[in-house]
Amino acid sequence: MIEEFKKFAMRGNVIDLAVGFIMGGAFGAIVTSLVKDIIMPPIGLILGKVDFVNLFIDLSGKGYATLADAQKAGAPTINYGVFINTLINFLIVAFVLFLLIRQINQMTAKPAAPAAPTTKDCPFCFSSIPLKATRCPSCTSQL
Numbered sequence: 645m646i647e648e649f650k651k652f653a654m655r656g657n658v659i660d661l662a663v664g665f666i667m668g669g670a671f672g673a674i675v676t677s678l679v680k681d682i683i684m685p686p687i688g689l690i691l692g693k694v695d696f697v698n699l700f701i702d703l704s705g706k707g708y709a710t711l712a713d714a715q716k717a718g719a720p721t722i723n724y725g726v727f728i729n730t731l732i733n734f735l736i737v738a739f740v741l742f743l744l745i746r747q748i749n750q751m752t753a754k755p756a757a758p759a760a761p762t763t764k765d766c767p768f769c770f771s772s773i774p775l776k777a778t779r780c781p782s783c784t785s786q787l
Contacts, residue, residue, distance in 0.1 A: 672737065679732045699725025 652658065680697075688694040700711045701722040708714035714721050763772045769783040778787050 671740075672733075675733050675736050675740075679729055679736065683732065684729060696725040696728050699723075699728070 684696050688696055698710050700714065701724065702708055702714055702719055703721060704714075704717075704719040706717070706719060708717065708719060711721065711723060711725070762775060764775050764777075765771070766773050766780040766783060766785060766787070768785040769780060771780065771782040773780055773782075773787075779785065780787060
């Protein structure tokens with residue numbers, strides 16, 4: 645049973661999947677940093693110095709100044725600012741994957757089938773004639 649598991653684990657597909665999973669995690673961290681540290685601050689500035697991380701609804705009604713204060717006090721909150729950041733992360737990852745898969749599909753696309761011939765050669769004079777012709781226009785041979 646151990647030998648069978650070793651065969652399974654060392655197959656190319658499993659190793660490729662593991663590498664893809666690790667790369668995906670690293671890519672996710674890069675995108676999260678891109679959204680949190682580069683994209684959202686200018687958007688927040690344009691929208692009137694809004695910090696999306698501190699956009700939340702305090703369900704306890706005590707009015708905490710920041711999300712960290714509310715979480716420290718154990719107050720129930722709806723963190724829609726964090727959700728907006730996560731949504732933008734998802735959209736960026738989805739768009740990059742779309743571009744990647746589109747490029748791979750273009751590289752692996754099958755070439756179009758050659759067009760069907762519309763002419764044939766006369767067996768007597770070897771001139772090119774339409775496929776439906778019954779007599780050669782060059783040598784007048786019956787086909």
